[in-house]
Amino acid sequence: MSGQRELGNFLRTRRAQLRPEDVGLPDYGDRRRVPGLRREELALLAGLSSSYYTRLEQGQSMGPSPEVLDAIGRALHLDKAEQRHLHDLADRAKRRTVVHRPPAEHIDAATLDLLEAVGDVPALVSGRRGDILAWNRTGHALFASHLDPSGPANRGNRPNLVRLIFLDPRTRALYADWPSKARAVVENLRMTAGRHPDDTLLTSLVDELTTRSQEFAAMWADHRVSPCDSAVYEMHHPLVGSLTVRQHSLRPPQDEERHIVLAIAEPGSPSQAALRQLTRATVPSARQE
Template identity: 40%
Template sequence: MLDAVARALRLDPVERAHLYRLARPWPETEGADGAEPQPRPQRVRPGLRRLLDSTPDVPAYIVGRNTEVLAWNHLAAALITDFAALPPRQRNLARLVFLDEGMRGLYADWRGKAADVAAYLRLDIGRHPDDPRSTALLDELSTASPEFREAWAEHRLKDKTHGRYVYRHPVVGELDLGFETLRLPDDPDQALIAHTVEEGTPSETALRLLASWAREELSVG
């Protein structure tokens, strides 16, 4: 029946997978007393953290459920925001993109980025529709951001696989960066996002300058 619905609606592969998840939600961890299932806490393995630190010239970070930023390297922090300086609750891409005014100037196409984040959040929440943290996040964003309400009402779905964004960095100027996403086989709710840059471009020079600046900031700190 689901196949017939997907064909009738002409769903793409991402939308089709989302439909199947809604029909058969992923199981959560059930409490010992038979209470409502509770979401598993997400932890980043030490090896993954070392992997991030071993690529100082590549902005990279790990996103978990509800677009939470779980780990990052210094160049990702220099490119996007100083995650370490934020309270853990604020280390969330959806909150940053829709509620942080600084993000509007960071992305050349902020509305395109915001639409992508909303579409990815909808896809992510579909994997765990009973997570109370998802409900709280949606309520917060819907109350505080008319742009989020508009984007959410479009009901778009988009996985974070690969693509590109143009950044307008306050220190090094414009960077046209691609990104690739690696999803962990043993925890598909965690995705490692690494940025790439074309050789011989002004963006490559700007990224090198940003890496140098990030190292200087780290040594001073």
């Protein structure tokens, strides 16, 4: 999909989420043909002409300035992540995209050392598109115990977090509130797609999931964006039962492409006891002796 169309779709979906009362405009109770603000109302709030904003949404205007984008973002009440995504899409719309197949992702020694340093805390490292590049023993046991633990070492066929969430029944069953987890994954992937429109592997992943999962297709079409930084999830693990963990997504220094995902339970809670039980259950027999 062209950059202009992606930009227009994002603007339309965000405009549809706002009501007149949300932005201080009077609502006279008139019946609206579409939900949300009208184009002319949004243009007024952003200090733009209605015709210019209409052309922007319709993909007929190139190269809005950063100042114009900031004004539109304020009018749409975009948060920091959404504002960055808006600028990414606008930059994509005004430059020619050179499509290429990116090189295979790798994990450096420093990140592996960090993964080792967290000890028995469940942890994994994911790449740009959600491929699992590495995990520690308890990370594998918590997030994907039904998969081959050596999977991340297979560069041509690594487990992928997005595929697992939408296409793998066992991973789906891990989350009590699966829709919340699924939306977080899609919103983060949307941000990545805005930054890397030339990534053919990412485009293929989105095309595959859009075809194979109606739920993914619906969430993707909503154009919401948000980074996966930290969230609390109730999980139903087949070995240790129910537990509640906070999943933190950390970026290694000077690296926006990879994420270290940690699962931490509240100290002294039954969930922490469940994680300890999981750790004991997955200790190699040689260490148990």
